[in-house]
Amino acid sequence: MTNAAESVATEERADLTQEIREAILGGEFAPNQRLIEADISERFDASRASVRLALLNLAGEGLVERPPNRGARVRAITVAEAIEIVEVRIGLEELCARKAAEGLDDDGARVLRGIREGIERAVASSDLVEYGRLNQELDRRVREYSHHETATQLLERLRAQSARHQFRLAFLPGRAATSAPEHIAIIDAILARDADAAAAATRVHLDGILQVLRGLD
The missing domain is CATH 1.20.120.530 (GntR ligand-binding domain-like)
Known part of the structure; x- marks a missing residue:
């Protein structure tokens, strides 16, 4: 059931990665700022499953990093x-x-x-x-x-x-x-x-x- 629900949520918010990307690039999230799934879920009116997938996508792009046991945060580019x-x-x-x-x-x-x-x-x-x-x-x-x-x-x-x-x-x-x-x-x-x-x-x-x-x- 959980996997099915996450799949539906992901399909509903396929644009979420782009929305969070634009927020990061626009300075709405600062370098090294923690990206708390619950807060982002509320802000973008998206499921936690969609938020989790979007942050994984952005980590793959190098915009977000996920240190072990510390959650996600905006990657600071020197x-x-x-x-x-x-x-x-x-x-x-x-x-x-x-x-x-x-x-x-x-x-x-x-x-x-x-x-x-x-x-x-x-x-x-x-x-x-x-x-x-x-x-x-x-x-x-x-x-x-x-x-x-x-x-x-x-x-x-x-x-x-x-x-x-x-x-x-x-x-x-x-x-x-x-x-x-x-x-x-x-x-x-x-x-x-x-x-x-x-x-x-x-x-x-x-x-x-x-x-x-x-x-x-």
Whole structure:
């Protein structure tokens, strides 16, 4: 009976992993904060079985850790770890940018132009929250348009682990003025269907992130 009930609960809240992930990445749960199943169950109106499965999923992604006999807690990613993650991402993101440029269709081009315009507006109005949202949307679209499932899965996991540090970087004074032209260069290269330029622009952007992270370290 218990297994059947847990199965039903899991099916009912298949989106719970995503909800808790977004709460962690959005800063609603702090690094090293304990994730108490009963509290999360109440907060998200989910069964304990669904919460337990979601936390196991997030532990697999590296966002949650489960020390023996201590329950689950938000994993704290150090700056040094964030640097290593970006170093690994470089090759994967270059690949996705290259594939996106090679296979971009008209609908994708229209979406990227909209993101480009949005980035320019957000920077001009100093709307860093919107700028950060557009950056995430651009990253997601490049992965989507690459149609490279393996690279996409690896990148989503790596980016989730380092998202908190990248959120910090986005709000550093003057950072948007530097990163916005880098994002626009990536968009322009993909729109031009220039795979080499898209890969090169992606590397320039990620090298810039590495320099800033090393300064924090």
